[in-house]
Amino acid sequence: MQVLKFGGSSVANAVNINKVVGIVQEALKKDRTVVVVSALGGVTDLLLQSGALAAAGDEQYKNVLQVIEQRHLEAVKALIPVAKQSSVLSWMKQRCNEIEDICNGVFLLGELSARTKDRIAAFGELMSSHLIAARMNEHGAVWKDSRELILTDSNYSNAAVVRDVTDHAIQQYFASVNDQLFVVPGFIASNAERQTTTLGRGGSDYTAAIFAAALDAGLLEIWTDVSGMMTADPRLVPHAKALPHISYQEAMELSHFGAKVIYPPTIQPVMKKNIPVWVKNTFDPDAYGTLIEREVMLNGNHIRGIASINKITLLSLEGGGMVGIPGFSKRLFEALASEQINVILITQSSSEHSICVGIEDALAEKAKQVIDDTFRFEIQSGKVDPLVVEKDLAVVALVGDNMKSHPGVSGKMFGAMGRNGVNVRAIAQGSSERNITSVVAASDVRKAINVLHEEFFETTYKQVNLFLAGTGNVGGKLIAQLQQQQKYLQENLRLQLRVIGMANSRKMLFKEEGIDLANWKEALEAGEPMSLQQFVDQARARNLRNSVFVDVTANGEVATVYDQLLSKSISVVACNKVACSSSFEYYRKLKDLAREFNASFLFETNVGAGLPVIGTLNDLKRTGDVVNRIEAVLSGTLNFVFNNYNGEKPFAEVVKQAQDEGYTEPDPRLDLSGTDVMRKIMILARESGEQLEMEDISNESFMPASCMEGSVADFYKEMANQEAHFKALYAKAAKEGKKLKFVASYDNGRAAVGLQHIGPEHNLYHLYGKDNVVLFYTNRYPDQPMVIKGAGAGAEVTASGVFADILRAAH
Incomplete structure (x- = not known):
């Protein structure tokens, strides 16, 4: 004997019922079969709704009953040959009249008792099972009312089965007949007074288990609309995996904790008899599904x-x-x-x-x-x-x-x-x-x-969700690098980077499944107007795992929202130097929030673009070294300018060339004034353990004050007027056989920046193009410093540094 149960979605309409018939045909080739069915999909809810409306005195219940009747009559006409429809239609019409009579009584009384509620709800399974039995009449199907076999107490809506009496009744009935195929309604039973009771929502599974246990069936199959039990709810976890095998106890635990594939009490009766339960998909019958049995071979994962x-x-x-x-x-x-x-x-x-x-x-x-x-x-x-x-x-x-x-x-x-x-x-x-x-x-x-x-089941990749602010020069390069490396990261590092949110100064865009980086410009242009607070609120509200906020702007306002993100365990990767060079109090707050909420706060590109300056400094500190002195050329812009200026080409033209090649800040005066270098040496001092503010750093500026007034256009015009000043600076250094370098220094708590004459014997002399160099003098490197040297400006290398920080945050 085998028992097959079909849920509401499996018998929702004539098309699905014909699929059920095909499955039962195949099953009949193996063994004597009991088919347990639920109500047509959604009918139980409609029946309960009609009762509730009637009790509330709302005549809309009649419209609901018409919908129920129409569905069943249409199903009969679609499934039963015309010559045999009359008796089935008559039976259905009688049941619909009974429901209407009961609801009319409820309407008049204005009361819906638990007993009456069960009586109304039972019609769903009664009608669906009778219909399916009639459809399978050609296969010799016999319809049997479960209420004649399953005895319960009078706890309506969730009745407890009297197992010994029920088992005896089922065994006696099936021993008295020789038919091969039986169709019975699930969910319903009766008490000692033969009043209708129900076994609770999902009780059709339980009905099937009761029959299987009473008959010592060789197999119980639960046919539903998914291919077995999953490692998690696929509506919440897109990459949930099917479980081919699972133990009775594990199935009970999962069903108790909300796994809707199988009703919790179902397992108990069959577990006692060691009857395998196979969860299968009506709409994909060839899929293996999930086999529930006593002993399950381990699949390498102790979490099921x-x-x-x-x-x-x-x-x-x-x-x-x-x-x-x-x-x-x-x-x-x-x-x-x-x-x-x-x-x-x-x-x-x-x-x-x-x-x-x-x-x-x-x-x-x-x-x-x-x-x-x-x-x-x-x-x-x-x-x-x-x-x-x-x-x-x-x-x-x-x-x-x-x-x-x-x-x-x-x-x-x-x-x-x-x-x-x-x-x-x-x-x-x-x-x-x-x-x-x-x-x-x-x-x-x-x-x-x-x-x-992801922690226990994902062996393919870890998903990282990015919220990117800034799509300008560096931001655009970063997006291109992310797109280029997507396949490599997934195959080699098992990382899937998805840009969920993207924003510039005008527009913002969100896509839960990830923005297509091949067409991001068009998509962003069609996005909604930018609001920084709304962008942050969206990142927080989406509450996605492994979230990283990436700031590739130079905007001071963007830097003020980092605390909101870190306090929600969203990591922050910042190319923007404003936050780390703002007040020490805010800098310390961000570091503390990152530690408190298990988030990363990474800003490697604040100093040296893609060079590993801050990372190396942190490694020194973490391993117990002490930084005593730092000497550095930290402005790729200024190094480019002074490496290319020899008094022959106007100073203003060299600065403009640096801006055109993407080495300067949007406003070049931040570089030439020394402000940007001040920020960088302050960040290094802070990372070394020093509590330093901007006003604590001395700055010997080489720029005439008149150049720093007005607009950027005025700045270039005034630099041209001051060409003699710049020539004099160059000539003095050249006469000494030295080069001009804008140097930042930190020495035991004191920091300074300024233009210096550097001779050939100095570590900073052989520095070309836009390169940066940082010299760390520590307890371990007291005389011969640790030197980090390389390209310290440029959109491509800066973007790569941001990219590297994203990968650090991901891990």
Whole structure:
């Protein structure tokens, strides 16, 4: 004997029912078969809606009943040959009339009892099973009413089965007939008075398990609209994987924690009889599906799946008066049980100072009232604090039989969530160690499940979600590099970088699936008007795992939002120097936020473009070295200018050439005034451990004050007027056989920048083009410094430095 159950989606319409018939035909070749069916998809909801409308005195219930009748009559006409339709149509019409009579009575009384509600809901399965039996009449199908075989108590809507009586009735009936194919309605049963009861939503699965267990079936097949159980809900995790094999206990845990593929009580009856359960896809019958059995071979992963329950409320009862006093827990659970409030999760501190339980959101008010009444004396006397009620939470659970033999699973779980800013409100672990349960904010569920799925199941790649501000010279180069390296990163580093958000000064664009970098300019141009705060709010609200905000602007306002991002565990990669060269208080705040919320705050390109200056400095510090002195040429612009100026070509033209080749800031005066170099040496001093502000740095400017006034055009005009000044600077250095270099220095707490004459014996002399050089004199390098030298300006190398920081943040 084998039992096949088909869900509502599998029998939603005539097309789907014909698929079911084909599956049953194949099954009949193997063994005697019982087919259990749900109501046509959506009909149970319509039936309950009609009852509720009737009880509320709303005559719209009649329209709903017409929809139900029309669906069934149309299905009969589509499935049953014309010559045989009359009797089936007549039977359906009689049932529809019965429903209408019951609803008319409810309408007149203005009351819908639990018993009547079950009576109405039962018609869905009664009609669908009769229809399918008639469709399979040519295969010798026999229709049998489950209410004649399954006996329950009178707990309407969620009745408990009287197993011994039920098993005997099923066995006796099937022993008395010789037919090969039977169709029975799921979900419905009857009590001792032969009144209709139901087994709870999803109860058709349970019906199938009851029949399978009573008949010692060789197999129970659950046919649904997905190809088996998955490692996570595919609606939340696009890369969820099918589970070909799973144990009974794991299936029960996953179904309890919200996996909708199979109804939780289904497993218990078949597990006792060791009957395999095969979850299959009606719409892809050749797919393997999931086989649930007692012993499951390991597939290399001790975690079997991740599940969640939404709309959870935590009730926390605590107080010194609970310590050492027996019976507090008993009174709490008795109070909840008296109001039929199911407890989903329990956690208690070892000090007995507090106990916390999780329940459905909908029952929170009722639970608070009964607990307040039960502990009124203790609360009023101060022995127990008033009950704390926390709503808008969810349960996320890791499930797997083999977790108990693998240490470190909990650490890996909570570490992954912590790194992504998912705060865990409560934790519970079953005594079997088959699940680890955490309570998180409802807004974090999607993120938490994706983070955990990536941590435990994703062997292909890690997904990193970027929010990019700035698409100018450097930003454009960065986007091109990201596009060029996408395939390489996925194949070699197992990273999938997706640009989710993109913005410039005028427009912003968001795409959850990732912006097409081949056509980003057109897409951004068609985006919405730019608002920095809205851009930040979107990045925070989307709450995506492994999020990185990338600032490739020079905008001071953008630098003020880093704290909002870091506090949401969104890493920040900044080409923009403003934040790290602003007040020491803000710089320190950003570093502290990054540490507190497990985010990265990386700004390698603030000094030396793509050169590993800050990274090397941090390596020195982390390994215990002390930086005593720094000498550096930190402006690619100024080095380019003084390497190319010899008094023959006007100074203003050389500066303009540097700007045209992309080496200067948008306003070249930031470079030539020394302000940009001041920022850079201050950042290096701060990273060395010095608390330094801009006003603490001395600046010996070589630029005439008149050049720094007015617009950029005025700046170039005045530089041309001051050519004699620049010639004199060059001539003096050349006469000494030296070169002009704009040097930044830091020496035991003091920092300065200024133009210097550098001779051939100096480390800074042989520096050409736009190169930068940094000399670190430390305890380990007291006389011969550590030297970092190379191209220190240019959009391409700066973009590559930003790219490298993104990869560091990703890891």
